[in-house]
Amino acid sequence: MGGKRLILMGPPGGGKGTQAKRLQDRYGIVQLSTGDMLRAAVKAGTPLGKQAKAVMDAGKLVSDDIMVGLIAERIAAPDAVRGFILDGFPRPVPQAQALDKLLKDKGITLDGVIEVAVPDAKLIERITGRFTCAKCGEGYHDKFKQPKKAGVCDMCGGTEFIRRADDKAETVVARLKAYHDQTAPLLPHYKAQGLLREIDGDREMDVVTSDLESVLGT
Numbered sequence: 001m002g003g004k005r006l007i008l009m010g011p012p013g014g015g016k017g018t019q020a021k022r023l024q025d026r027y028g029i030v031q032l033s034t035g036d037m038l039r040a041a042v043k044a045g046t047p048l049g050k051q052a053k054a055v056m057d058a059g060k061l062v063s064d065d066i067m068v069g070l071i072a073e074r075i076a077a078p079d080a081v082r083g084f085i086l087d088g089f090p091r092p093v094p095q096a097q098a099l100d101k102l103l104k105d106k107g108i109t110l111d112g113v114i115e116v117a118v119p120d121a122k123l124i125e126r127i128t129g130r131f132t133c134a135k136c137g138e139g140y141h142d143k144f145k146q147p148k149k150a151g152v153c154d155m156c157g158g159t160e161f162i163r164r165a166d167d168k169a170e171t172v173v174a175r176l177k178a179y180h181d182q183t184a185p186l187l188p189h190y191k192a193q194g195l196l197r198e199i200d201g202d203r204e205m206d207v208v209t210s211d212l213e214s215v216l217g218t
């Protein structure tokens with residue numbers, strides 16, 4: 001896969017965000033995470049954040065108009081010129097159709113869509129145990145990846161950690177349902193365009209990263 005205009009797909013908790021961050025550093029392309037954009041808006045208390053919060057807390061999807069608007073703006077920004085990884089967008093089919101049109105209008109072609117596949121049974125445990133450093137965003141997990149020194153971030157020494165409001169077990173069930181009902185139908189959409197590659201995400205993070213790198217090339 002030559003160029004680096006990608007969509008990373010997969011269920012919530014499957015590791016898209018972690019892998020997208022690594023690819024961003026490795027290839028000098030930008031991670032465009034709609035979830036991160038919405039969380040930033042919620043934190044800043046903007047009108048968008050106020051509107052999105054209840055929807056996110058319920059594990060449901062924010063409206064297509066809002067999401068397409070956000071992504072259109074980010075894809076056009078200077079830092080996305082060298083390439084981008086869409087993480088968490090598109091979600092339902094109309095977003096994929098809007099993205100097809102948006103890219104066509106801008107003369108941009110996608111190089112690939114990679115599905116990081118993880119079975120449902122693993123996702124709840126993966127999601128409900130995760131937390132991040134409030135200062136640098138490094139990700140941890142109660143069971144799989146505790147900081148080396150309890151309460152201190154390995155990367156930056158920060159001592160404050162945060163858990164996502166929507167990572168509670170009840171909300172995770174709704175998020176998984178939204179994924180299966182509304183987002184999984186995109187897989188055939190991209191398969192028909194010859195863009196889809198599947199990677200087994202149910203392995204050590206580093207192994208998944210090297211698989212991604214071998215799909216993407218240098």
Ligand code: AMP
Nearest residue numbers: 034035055056060061062067088089091
């Ligand atoms: P994520 O960080 O990708 O798991 O997204 C967190 C939450 O933000 C989702 O459960 C949705 O409520 C909302 N969200 C993120 N991206 C989208 C999108 N493309 N379309 C609709 N809602 C989204």
